């Protein structure tokens with residue numbers, strides 16, 4: 379996560395604390411208007427405190443005695459105040475600061491310097507927004523995984539049914555998620571025809587990692603090259619385009635969807651190479667999803683340059699019939 383994002387979130391915390399202060403001030407004034415005697419008591423408490431300080435300055439030797447005396451007075455006044463508040467049935471919390479998070483009092487950090495859960499959640503929410511996945515993931519997440527939509531019929535070419543294959547892929551993906559922190563050069567390349575569950579699996583991994591607090595960026599290859607062009611040729615000073623560009627290198631997981639559908643030329647080839655190679659060197663992981671077979675990708679992306687990179691990708695084939703059509707037909711029958 380970028381420093382600027384954390385800074386924005388912390389500014390938001392500051393606003394929350396200001397809001398809490400103002401709300402308390404307002405509630406206090408409410409009480410003063412309803413029960414003027416409370417205001418008198420509060421004023422009196424302040425006066426006792428101030429007088430005590432003056433007297434201590436004059437008679438430093440009597441400090442303890444004076445402190446005790448005013449402390450007793452203040453306790454007395456506070457008891458009176460509490461009785462009045464009870465009498466008028468003012469709720470206990472009404473004259474306390476009310477934070478959104480009581481754990482960190484809207485500071486984001488706990489007394490021991492660790493991030494509060496509310497800050498962790500805010501960072502996750504921010505990652506979700508940046509990932510381009512929020513809307514898609516609302517519809518499709520782990521709870522909607524249902525492997526009965528995959529056929530049990532053995533695919534003669536692969537000797538395995540699409541459902542068995544999907545279960546195998548799921549366990550590979552779970553393992554990828556579980557070992558995500560390991561610097562093991564493990565990247566995934568999903569290939570197979572459209573509608574066999576590649577996007578579903580990408581989203582499954584993305585959601586699991588976003589929820590653990592990683593920054594995951596999802597881009598179609600087409601959009602990714604658009605971002606690069608925008609940054610390099612049009613508007614490199616633009617904050618948003620620079621951010622989008624840098625995220626391709628810096629995010630914890632980059633998911634490139636639909637690789638091979640974009641127009642390849644020497645520019646896209648070298649940019650793709652730079653991104654993938656830099657990520658590999660920095661131990662950052664990538665998932666590529668494509669409708670092409672690995673051999674076709676090799677042709678598209680000049681085998682010689684990419685073989686070393688694609689060596690670091692585990693090739694995972696999705697098999698079966700287009701699920702989207704089967705689902706549509708199933709829905710039509712209902």
Ligand SMILES: [Zn+2]
Pocket residue numbers: 479480481482483484485486487494495496497
């Ligand atoms: Zn908190």
